[in-house]
Amino acid sequence: MPELELIDTHAHLDSSDYSDDRAALIARTFAERIGVITVGVDLESSEAALKLAQHHKFIWAGVGIHPHEARTFNAQVEKRLRELATDPKVVAIGEIGLDYYRDLSPRSVQRDAFVEQIELANELDLPVIIHNRESTKDMLAILRRHRPKRGVIHSFFGDIDLAREFLKLGLYLGIGGPLTFKKNDILRDAVSQIPLDRILLETDSPYLTPVPYRGKRNEPVYVRYVAEEIARLKGISPEQVAVITTQNARQLFGI
Numbered sequence: 001m002p003e004l005e006l007i008d009t010h011a012h013l014d015s016s017d018y019s020d021d022r023a024a025l026i027a028r029t030f031a032e033r034i035g036v037i038t039v040g041v042d043l044e045s046s047e048a049a050l051k052l053a054q055h056h057k058f059i060w061a062g063v064g065i066h067p068h069e070a071r072t073f074n075a076q077v078e079k080r081l082r083e084l085a086t087d088p089k090v091v092a093i094g095e096i097g098l099d100y101y102r103d104l105s106p107r108s109v110q111r112d113a114f115v116e117q118i119e120l121a122n123e124l125d126l127p128v129i130i131h132n133r134e135s136t137k138d139m140l141a142i143l144r145r146h147r148p149k150r151g152v153i154h155s156f157f158g159d160i161d162l163a164r165e166f167l168k169l170g171l172y173l174g175i176g177g178p179l180t181f182k183k184n185d186i187l188r189d190a191v192s193q194i195p196l197d198r199i200l201l202e203t204d205s206p207y208l209t210p211v212p213y214r215g216k217r218n219e220p221v222y223v224r225y226v227a228e229e230i231a232r233l234k235g236i237s238p239e240q241v242a243v244i245t246t247q248n249a250r251q252l253f254g255i
């Protein structure tokens with residue numbers, strides 16, 4: 001196996017959308033020299049993510065409780081996350097954060113679970129993978145008070161001013177399929193100005209499929225379309241985007 005070219009830093013490979021062809025999908029991902037960080041959203045998917053990582057050299061896992069599932073977070077769950085995190089293939093606590101768009105757990109419960117998991121990550125010296133949807137004000141307030149040692153804002157969406165606020169906190173910005181969506185000029189403008197050494201590539205597979213496959217099931221090989229769009233916006237080659245963003249992922253996740 002030659003060196004990895006690209007790393008998809010956010011996918012959900014345990015998703016039931018892949019039940020029928022997961023092995024084939026993983027094989028073509030590796031054939032394209034793409035590594036994957038597969039991210040849990042609850043205890044069950046965190047365990048599934050780790051299992052995939054243990055079985056494949058170029059898959060690593062994030063373990064954590066998503067804001068949608070925040071009401072399931074408790075001391076017992078935290079204990080289990082801590083156990084999972086002792087495995088060397090666990091490279092992050094995530095995905096964690098706030099989601100005030102769907103509000104599937106009460107907001108105060110989301111905030112508490114988020115803070116607890118930032119503290120867990122800091123204690124374990126792991127980066128955090130952060131979900132933020134329509135919750136930016138509380139997000140920034142929490143991050144300033146409970147600062148993660150390292151981490152990424154997954155599927156960053158916003159303008160350059162918001163990007164700068166996250167960069168000031170030392171975080172990376174995860175950029176995925178939405179960069180290719182027609183209406184997202186604000187995001188394209190931001191990405192054109194965000195330093196490449198602070199950008200991570202991601203797909204959020206099976207969601208957020210980039211153009212030209214928008215509307216279909218997403219998968220890690222499509223991370224290439226994100227790299228191409230970033231290259232176009234910055235006036236550099238896709239190879240340069242690949243080299244720098246892969247280096248960024250290796251540095252943040254220690255892989």
Ligand SMILES: [Zn+2]
Nearest residue numbers: 010039095204
């Ligand atoms: Zn996700």
